[in-house]
Amino acid sequence: MTPHAQDRTLELDNVSRSFGATAALxxxxxxxxxxxxxxxxxxxxxxxxTLLRMxxxxxxxxxxxxxxxxxxxxxxxxxxxxxxxxxxxxxQDYALFPHLTVEQNILFGLKRRAKQExxxxxxxxxxxxxxxxxxxxxxxxxxxxxxxxxxLARALAPQxxxxxxxxxxxxxDRGLREKVRxxxxxxxxxxxxxxxxxxxxxxxxxxxxxRVVLMKAGRIVQAGSGxxxxxxxxxxxxxxxxxxxxRISGVYRNGHIETAIGRFAKMLDxxxxxxxxxxxxxxxxxxxxxxxxxxxxxxxxxxxxEVEQLAITVDGLEQPLxxxxxxxxxxxxxxxxxxxxxxxxxxxxxx
Amino acid sequence: MISAARSWPRGRVGARWLLGAGMIACLVMxxxxxxxxxxxxxxxxxWSHLVSTILPTALVDTAILxxxxxxxxxxxxxxxxxxxTAYAFPGRRVLEWALLLPLAVPTYIIAYAYLDILHxxxxxxxxxxxxxxxxxxxxxxxxxxxxMTGCILLLGFVLYPYVYIPTRAMFLxxxxxxxxxxxxxxxxxxxxxxxxxxxxxxxAVAVGVSLALMETLNDIGASEFLGVRTLxxxxxxxxxxRTDLPGASQIALSLLMVVVALVAFEKWARGxxxxxxxxxxxxxxxxxxxxPAKGLALFFAGLLPILxxxxxxxxxxxxxxxxxxxxxxxxxxFLSETFNTIVLASAATxxxxxFGLLIAYASRLRPGAMTVWLQRLSTLGYAAPGTVxxxxxxxxxxxxxxxxxxxxxxWLGVSTGxxxxxxxxxxLYAYTVRFLAISAGGIDAGLARIPVSFDHASRVLGQxxxxxxxxVHLPLSKAAITAAGLLVFVDCVKELPATLLLRPLxxxxxxxxxxxxxARGTYEEASIAALAIVVIGILPVxxxxxxxxxxx
Numbered sequence: 001m002t003p004h005a006q007d008r009t010l011e012l013d014n015v016s017r018s019f020g021a022t023a024a025l026x027x028x029x030x031x032x033x034x035x036x037x038x039x040x041x042x043x044x045x046x047x048x049x050t051l052l053r054m055x056x057x058x059x060x061x062x063x064x065x066x067x068x069x070x071x072x073x074x075x076x077x078x079x080x081x082x083x084x085x086x087x088x089x090x091x092q093d094y095a096l097f098p099h100l101t102v103e104q105n106i107l108f109g110l111k112r113r114a115k116q117e118x119x120x121x122x123x124x125x126x127x128x129x130x131x132x133x134x135x136x137x138x139x140x141x142x143x144x145x146x147x148x149x150x151x152l153a154r155a156l157a158p159q160x161x162x163x164x165x166x167x168x169x170x171x172x173d174r175g176l177r178e179k180v181r182x183x184x185x186x187x188x189x190x191x192x193x194x195x196x197x198x199x200x201x202x203x204x205x206x207x208x209x210x211r212v213v214l215m216k217a218g219r220i221v222q223a224g225s226g227x228x229x230x231x232x233x234x235x236x237x238x239x240x241x242x243x244x245x246x247r248i249s250g251v252y253r254n255g256h257i258e259t260a261i262g263r264f265a266k267m268l269d270x271x272x273x274x275x276x277x278x279x280x281x282x283x284x285x286x287x288x289x290x291x292x293x294x295x296x297x298x299x300x301x302x303x304x305x306e307v308e309q310l311a312i313t314v315d316g317l318e319q320p321l322x323x324x325x326x327x328x329x330x331x332x333x334x335x336x337x338x339x340x341x342x343x344x345x346x347x348x349x350x351x
Numbered sequence: 352m353i354s355a356a357r358s359w360p361r362g363r364v365g366a367r368w369l370l371g372a373g374m375i376a377c378l379v380m381x382x383x384x385x386x387x388x389x390x391x392x393x394x395x396x397x398w399s400h401l402v403s404t405i406l407p408t409a410l411v412d413t414a415i416l417x418x419x420x421x422x423x424x425x426x427x428x429x430x431x432x433x434x435x436t437a438y439a440f441p442g443r444r445v446l447e448w449a450l451l452l453p454l455a456v457p458t459y460i461i462a463y464a465y466l467d468i469l470h471x472x473x474x475x476x477x478x479x480x481x482x483x484x485x486x487x488x489x490x491x492x493x494x495x496x497x498x499m500t501g502c503i504l505l506l507g508f509v510l511y512p513y514v515y516i517p518t519r520a521m522f523l524x525x526x527x528x529x530x531x532x533x534x535x536x537x538x539x540x541x542x543x544x545x546x547x548x549x550x551x552x553x554x555a556v557a558v559g560v561s562l563a564l565m566e567t568l569n570d571i572g573a574s575e576f577l578g579v580r581t582l583x584x585x586x587x588x589x590x591x592x593r594t595d596l597p598g599a600s601q602i603a604l605s606l607l608m609v610v611v612a613l614v615a616f617e618k619w620a621r622g623x624x625x626x627x628x629x630x631x632x633x634x635x636x637x638x639x640x641x642x643p644a645k646g647l648a649l650f651f652a653g654l655l656p657i658l659x660x661x662x663x664x665x666x667x668x669x670x671x672x673x674x675x676x677x678x679x680x681x682x683x684x685f686l687s688e689t690f691n692t693i694v695l696a697s698a699a700t701x702x703x704x705x706f707g708l709l710i711a712y713a714s715r716l717r718p719g720a721m722t723v724w725l726q727r728l729s730t731l732g733y734a735a736p737g738t739v740x741x742x743x744x745x746x747x748x749x750x751x752x753x754x755x756x757x758x759x760x761x762w763l764g765v766s767t768g769x770x771x772x773x774x775x776x777x778x779l780y781a782y783t784v785r786f787l788a789i790s791a792g793g794i795d796a797g798l799a800r801i802p803v804s805f806d807h808a809s810r811v812l813g814q815x816x817x818x819x820x821x822x823v824h825l826p827l828s829k830a831a832i833t834a835a836g837l838l839v840f841v842d843c844v845k846e847l848p849a850t851l852l853l854r855p856l857x858x859x860x861x862x863x864x865x866x867x868x869x870a871r872g873t874y875e876e877a878s879i880a881a882l883a884i885v886v887i888g889i890l891p892v893x894x895x896x897x898x899x900x901x902x903x
Contacts, residue, residue, distance in 0.1 A: 053807070056807065056810075056811050057810070057811075058806075058807040058810055058811070081810070081815070082807070082810040082811050083810050083811070083812075083813045083814055083815055083818075085811075087811055088811065089807065089808060089811040091804040091807065091808060092804070093802060093804055095802060095804035095805050095807070095808040097805065097808075097809075097823060097827075098827070099826045099827055108809070108812050108814075108822070109811075109812030109813055110813075111813060111814070112813055154808075154812070155811075155812075158812065158813065
């Protein structure tokens with residue numbers, strides 16, 4: 001009998017947890033389907049790592065329930081010990097046991113199986129992850145990237161239903177990080193493993209997850225695809241987490257937001273004369289040496305290679321507008337014409 | 352009270368460990384509570400009798416002794432620490448660890464050795480008279496070592512390492528930047544010690560002195576041999592010669608109050624220490640090179656406390672022991688003592704290490720106010736002098752023994768006698784109460800170096816809490832556990848007051864044998880026993896000096 005995909009889900013049902021007076025998690029609910037790759041993202045202290053530890057069973061819920069495959073594993077009626085949950089965990093510091101070799105580390109999670117079966121499974125994982133040459137080494141003899149792969153192999157060896165990863169790439173150098181991340185994620189996708197990954201890096205969250213869950217102060221701000229969160233953020237916090245917007249203040253009148261640089265049409269569920277902030281993406285402003293909708297003065301330009309970052313002062317704005325453009329302006333340009341592209345701005349009421 | 356508010360199941364893991372830790376804490380608390388109860392029960396008349404007879408002398412003598420030993424250890428410990436930190440001269444590396452050697456000599460052994468070394472008709476005084484041209488001990492003799500001054504000096508020379516260790520660590524961790532900064536601000540190299548280094552090291556000196564004073568309070572042999580009637584000695588004689596348990600417990604209680612004051616002082620000093628070392632940790636202190644002549648002078652200055660505190664008594668003991676063995680060989684009595692000492696110390700070490708593991712691991716599984724308190728309570732005994740612990744244990748076990756005996760007579764018609772006190776269980780109990788802090792503290796420090804993510808990784812990979820302990824914590828903290836065990840073992844071998852009070856009838860250890868002979872004024876096989884204790888006592892010195900090197 002093969003279990004239905006629905007049986008293999010993780011449900012968080014109004015989960016809360018506090019340490020002393022501070023609430024680490026506040027009424028968090030989330031459902032994760034089998035095979036999904038979820039990225040929990042937020043600033044440090046937002047509760048994302050606590051959530052991961054609770055799913056693993058090494059931390060406890062104060063209120064609410066956690067269900068694995070429809071069975072309660074943390075909650076008012078039951079607590080399943082972490083060793084009985086079939087969950088894999090890749091720790092931020094990898095937590096490889098220093099007194100064991102790579103092979104023994106991978107075998108560690110297979111102690112409940114028959115000896116031969118465990119050995120076969122270990123050989124399997126080692127071959128699949130491509131770390132056969134590291135087998136007999138101790139963790140201190142491995143590079144950061146190698147340690148990460150061993151940690152992954154160790155977590156996958158017992159064939160967990162869900163793999164949890166806490167900032168698994170943050171200890172790697174920048175160049176290496178992207179390479180290891182791409183390899184790891186394509187491997188996990190190939191295996192069809194359900195993955196919950198924690199990161200504080202917005203770019204990593206957008207690129208890695210099927211679904212991104214943005215958290216702030218113990219609550220979920222928004223959950224959805226990377227496109228949803230980036231293009232259609234539900235709040236100014238979500239917006240600014242993924243993009244360095246230009247902020248311009250304005251007022252809502254007759255279905256328009258009126259600002260110093262013009263009127264922007266948008267129907268909002270807001271009262272007349274509400275103070276608004278307009279958020280314009282830096283890559284959503286086109287710049288040309290000739291005239292445009294607006295006229296500005298080029299204050300500084302920082303050449304970054306693929307794009308150039310410009311700061312342009314505009315009459316009526318206190319702060320210069322920041323623009324990221326691939327269009328190269330001639331050297332010596334002083335006055336530029338600006339146009340704000342449609343769908344490249346958002347508006348939220350001032351809180 | 353967060354844990355009380357949590358009403359639904361969370362991991363039952365740790366509950367059994369917590370229960371075990373709670374039981375150990377109770378076991379440790381019991382003798383102290385019993386002591387308090389017994390002291391309160393003693394009649395008011397008894398108390399006024401104590402106040403008018405024993406207590407005044409005992410209190411004054413104890414105070415003078417503490418003051419003197421505090422002063423000597425502070426001066427010796429600080430100056431030797433500065434010597435090996437601030438100056439570079441040949442032999443400095445040797446002094447660094449050799450200055451720890453007097454730790455191997457218990458207070459009662461240094462007193463025992465010097466009583467003979469400085470005997471008015473002994474070879475040392477004879478040589479001095481010969482040098483000065485006197486012919487008999489009636490014309491010239493050194494001041495008698497059997498005095499308060501003698502006691503203060505001798506204790507000072509074996510206890511100064513307690514100050515040397517933390518003070519030197521403080522000098523080393525103080526960043527050289529502070530010293531450099533003060534030099535650029537116009538303070539001379541010489542004045543740096545008084546104006547910068549010493550004020551910064553003051554908390555460390557205070558910690559060291561309070562530890563040395565706790566040892567002083569614990570001492571029974573040296574004070575008695577040298578004729579100083581301290582509180583500790585009074586407790587012993589009140590119980591042994593007058594069999595007056597309420598009286599002994601009332602004196603023990605007053606001793607305990609002195610200890611509490613010392614512990615408070617130590618805690619306060621430690622708090623200060625943390626404050627001043629936390630700030631910076633950059634370059635290590637760069638010692639200053641000195642001329643060969645000055646270097647030689649400094650080397651001998653550093654050698655002096657080692658010679659007095661370790662060299663002379665060690666040479667004396669080796670010499671005496673050799674003479675004795677040549678003359679009579681090793682008696683069966685000595686062999687049985689060796690057996691007793693090792694069996695008692697090993698049994699106590701095993702119990703203490705197991706309890707220490709339980710307490711340390713319970714705090715790791717269930718971190719929080721509860722385990723912090725359990726740990727604190729179960730390590731209460733570290734500061735209590737051996738006599739106080741022994742009197743407390745005596746009260747507890749006498750009650751239990753009496754109860755078992757009466758029950759056995761009532762139900763079985765057989766008298767069990769003194770089951771615990773007669774079997775040596777009382778002594779093991781006292782050792783455990785007194786040294787649990789060493790093992791729990793050492794093991795705790797060892798476990799603290801293992802990241803918590805290891806625990807989580809192991810649990811998630813299918814190991815239970817106990818399995819994690821066996822497969823992860825135990826292999827990774829082996830060294831710390833062994834070191835803790837070694838320290839406990841050596842302390843048990845050296846322990847005198849509790850052993851003296853609680854050993855089963857006719858059971859002698861190295862320490863009690865030495866005490867017996869010294870108290871009678873006979874010098875037969877005691878030198879061999881003393882030498883054995885010193886040799887065993889060197890083990891932790893080696894351990895300590897290694898730790899010091901690893902830190903550098």
